[in-house]
Amino acid sequence: MNSKKWVSFLLPVLLVINAGIVIFLVMGSSTSETSEGGWENAPAAFHAVEVPDSVTFAGEPVPLWRFDVRESLDRELLVNSYFHSQTIRYIKLAPRYFSIIEPILKEKGVPDDFKFLAVAESGFNPSAVSPARAVGLWQFLQGTGRDYGLEIGKEVDERYHVEKSTYAACDYLLDSYERFGSWSMVAAAYNAGNTGVKRQITRQKTESYYDLLFGSEPSRYVFRIIALKLIMENPEKYNFAVPEEEKYPVVSTREVEITGKVEDFADFALEQGINYKLLKNFNPWLRDNFLTNSARKTYTVQIPVIEEKD
Structure with missing residues (x-):
């Protein structure tokens, strides 16, 4: 029998043998699982998360007795409970950023729960940039940032400044609360915009976030914060x-004031005993490697205190 005939003869035989091995392994695995008590005892078991009987957001009760509200919260709890790497990172970063955000919220009279809005907005990334060009920890658009007193330019963009953008966010939230009188609506408006929320209130004839029909993102947003x-x-x-x-x-960190121009921030960083990377990581609002500062403003930069290795 020539080589071509051998190949044509052996190929079907080999396929049958391989199929038999696969079936044997699958059946053996199934038998093993069944003999040990069924699939529920398998090592990889995924469970539903517990939705609490009651919860508040910014002091306002969430109507979890309603099936639609309960299921919406359940969805966001599932998403964030099973997005393990991201949620673990949030938990790890929380002390670093909440230590800055919490005192400012308290000073301004904004409910502490709004610190979780910052997590939902940027994932604790002060340098975050959205497709809509909203930037920073609180995701300010350029026009809104300027409206709330942030300097925005090619060399300095205070939307990336953690403290200053938090103060601006507080002012925005307080203005929104004056308009809506409900913190859940304030949170929704942070995502959908004050005008967009007002339009839906007029259209749907209700002023409760939990009664309003929104598009996909605003409808999930407040529940994501609560989760x-x-x-x-x-x-x-x-x-x-x-x-x-x-x-x-x-x-x-220690503070260093800049009142004039800086020719090169790499040199500036070395003079402060750190490197350029650390300078920019702690001061992401410095948007270039130099500062013209023709107006001779006073800027305060944060210099991390690096402990010497023993």
Whole structure:
């Protein structure tokens, strides 16, 4: 029999043998699982998350007795509970950024729960840029940022400034509360815009966020914030085990004032005993490698205090 005939003869035989091996392995695995008590005892078991009987957002009760509201929160709890890498990173970063955000919220009279809005907006990334060109921890658009007193230019963009953008966000939230009188509506408006929310209130003849029909993103937004609050306040309940020593520490900094121009921030960083990368990481609002500062403004930069290795 020539080589071509051998190939044509052996190929079907080999395919049958391989199929038999696969069937044997699958059936053996199934038998093993059944003999040990069924699939529910398999190592990889995914469980539904617990939706609490009651929860508040910014002091306002969430109507979880309604099936639609309960299911909406359940969805966001599932998404964030099973997006393990992202949620663990949020838990690790929380001490570093909440130590800055919380005192400002308290000073301005904004409910503490709005710190989780910053998580939903940017994922604790002060340098975040959205497709719509909203930037920073609080995702300010250029026009809104200027309206609330942030300097925005090619060399300095204070939307990336954690403290200053937090103050601006507080002012925006307080103005929004004066308009809507409900913190859940304020949170929704942060995502959908004050005008967009007002339009839906007029159209649908209701002023409750939980009664309004929105598009996909605004309809999920407040529930995402609430889910982040529930998980990050009680991570163990949602199967996240992050010891305190594994959370990212608050890095001590010292302040240095700049009143003139800076020719090269790489040289400036070296003069301060750090590198250019650290300077920019702690001051992302400095948008170039130099500062003209023709108006001779006073800028304050944060210089991380680096502990010497023993």
